[in-house]
Amino acid sequence: MSNIDCNILIVEDEALMCELLGSFFTDKGYRVSFAHSGEEAIEQLKEESCALVLSDLRLPGMSGLELLARIQVDWPETVVIMMTAFGSISSAVEAMRLGAEDYISKPFQLDEILITVEKALERRSLRREVRELRAAVRERYNFSNIIGRSKPMQELFEVIKRLAARRDASALIIGSTGTGKELVARAIHYNSDRRDYPFIAINCSAIPETLLEAELFGHQKGTFTGATETRRGLIEEAQGGTVFLDEVNTISPNIQVKLLRVLQDHLVRRVGGRENIPVDVRFISATNQDLEEIVRKGDFRKDLYYRLNVVPVRLPDVKDRREDIPLLVSHFLEKFAKQHGEPVRRFSKEAMRILMTHNWPGNVRELENAVEHALTMSNDEILTPTDLPENVTNPDRDIIEEAAMDGASLAEMERRYILHMLKKMGGHQIKTAEALGIDRRTLYRRLRQYGITEVSAFTDAPIKRAVRASVQ
Template identity: 40%
Template sequence: MNPTPLRDVMLVDDEASIRDAVTQWLGLSGFTVTSHDRAEACLAALAADFPGVVISDVRMPGMDGLQLLEQLQARDPQLPLILLTGHGDVPMAVQALQGGAYDFLEKPFSPDTLLSSLRRALDKRALVLENRRLQARASHQDRLQADLLGHSPGMQQLRRQILDLASLPVNVLIRGETGSGKERVARCLHECGPRAAKPFVALNCAAIPEALFEAELFGHESGAFTGAQGKRIGKLEHAHGGTLFLDEIESLPLAQQAKLLRVIQEQTVERLGSNQSIAIDVRIVAATKPDLLQEARAGRFREDLAYRLNVAELRLAPLRDRREDIPLLFEHFAAHSAARAGRELPRLSATRLAQLLSHDWPGNVRELANAAERHALGLEAPEATPAASPGTSLAAQQEAFEAQCLRAALSRHHGDIKAVLAELQLPRRTLNEKMQRHGLQREDFLA
């Protein structure tokens, strides 16, 4: 798949006539040109991973084209720079090519010569940026595999959705039961996107008294109300450039819902006690257990705010609907607890595993983590063992147990199929069928 063609050009030349002529030529050829009369202005306007090419004169007041080249090489050695040179500057331009410049054109040059060089440079830049995007996606994919454990189809789909949404500038609504990991998913969205270097600010809407909510969300000036000593930056303002995570958004008071809607629409916030609007750039990720549109029909939530928050939606499956992930999650939490306590991890018996697989887990991953910690610390009592759920068939429990046995053997032997066949005493065809049925790939277990 070829990368998307690029059309952006940053032009630097202190002569207005040349800037106007080049801008007109390139504009007529379908390029988007931003021009500057100083190299310093170009550097100030140039974003990281600029999706285009820089064209610059060599001789200019202040920073010249060679100094601009040095600055660009320090920022991004793979950003193409085409230099425009006078006749006497050709030896200098050749030196610049050795220093990393993409090309140089001697004045006067024809539009076709410029367009030819520019198109080649843009093609090269497109390939560089596409390669970076694929590398970043692979890195984020590895990170999600570690942060959001699970081999179930639902978890695999969730990780793909997060990768697709992370870089998009849209608000996201996360639906899921209590303890299903909504804040963890919100953090993954933040950390896999372009806002990762900026703050991730979490606020539980159900944990703040209504009387204090406005000050917490919007901030306040000194003396804005009784007890307001000193200026306070609100959560929205603190999250500028990053992500604001609003957990249990259905608990947001109706009066504050109207104000939050205005913030989303205008991208500005006013502290309590102030008439000054402060521009903010915040992505909002909200989490809820109930359906916000049903809450709106019941008069408990603003319908217009629900639509603003739910530009994209992620649904987290409860643990009972992805039982094949239970052994992996339990082992992970138990190992972490044992390591933290400096204890050896107790062996998980087949009987105990069957009990884990049959339990309904109303508290989802949070409840499972607590059970794993008790197991790791030897605090389990026989009577505290989770009971089997009446709705779980024997066949479903057997399938989940079989998948875990296969996964454990593949993991122990790092994907060595011969060793797995010998340990489990299975014919090759049977193992292949079972691995295919449970969605297991040998490549996922290689050392």
């Protein structure tokens, strides 16, 4: 920030004082103007608002305090510093109470007033920055940035709007990876009246148990090695705001008990501490596993489950809301174009067909990455299938990845892969064998080996015959 952006209006009826301050601040690079009364100051502000008003408390006509009150209402961005006579502390206190940024008592050193002015201007610019950042974040988590018009998404909007309006209701967001759980949690927070307080996200599975406990609840000095000072936990840090417990299904029984206490009593006790500290936070949790099933198995406390899951929020997989794919695609095309300052591009018909039919195991995140990948791979206005990531155009890879994630044996992986290829080839056995790089007889043998005799899934006549032939 250059000083030139910071014009100062000096309101002072003593000519000598005006001259002194004026030449001093002009030397320091500020733009300075003068008013000899409150009334004159207001006229000048109407002409051009200014960053800072340095006003004497005692003025002819309108008093300094009256001027201050008027500036607060009409020019809230302008900060006011009051110059008070030596000994008039009570007026200075009154000025501060009315919203003056600071005060300085006369007589003062010029260096002293320079520091006071600089500090006030710095606070003003920080406040402005915070305000702008907040507005940007709020804009980002506007409901309109959650894309989807399908039935499940419409239902979702209803639920999250209701949640935003209720500041205390706990919510459990249930959805597969990449469906937007964190996006939704943030949208609820930034549209609730907790928006000006922190949103703190904690990935419960990423932190080892002992650390997680201290992270969540804080700790008292000396409780364990490394606890060299008393620290507040994240729940306390979120005071007034929202705590987002991501992958809540992974928390240990010990932490489950402690969390339950916080949810029930709104009190936090630091690890090793004796004091119960009141906290006002909303809990939003997320899980990509069936938490109800985990409760049934006895690995998650039922009472905590009910506390966390006051309002369940289910996020649909992309493959169950395919009608939203074109919307999501254009949303991301526009978003990236804007980010890179480029004109918006689009996908060819064939590329769009692939995007519409892909299974999207990584959901919206995978789709977003696919769009970004295509934009990076090509310079053309129209993006084609070759610009899409390999696993989207050639989803065979997904089968392998999925099997690996399930910890499937090699044989099981082979079985799934053969089934997948059969489907892909529309049940055509010769093409399937060719695609697999084996001869027809080997394929029959494998089908028999894996007990693929129930072929109702393959309605195509040739394969039925093929399998029957192989079983005989």
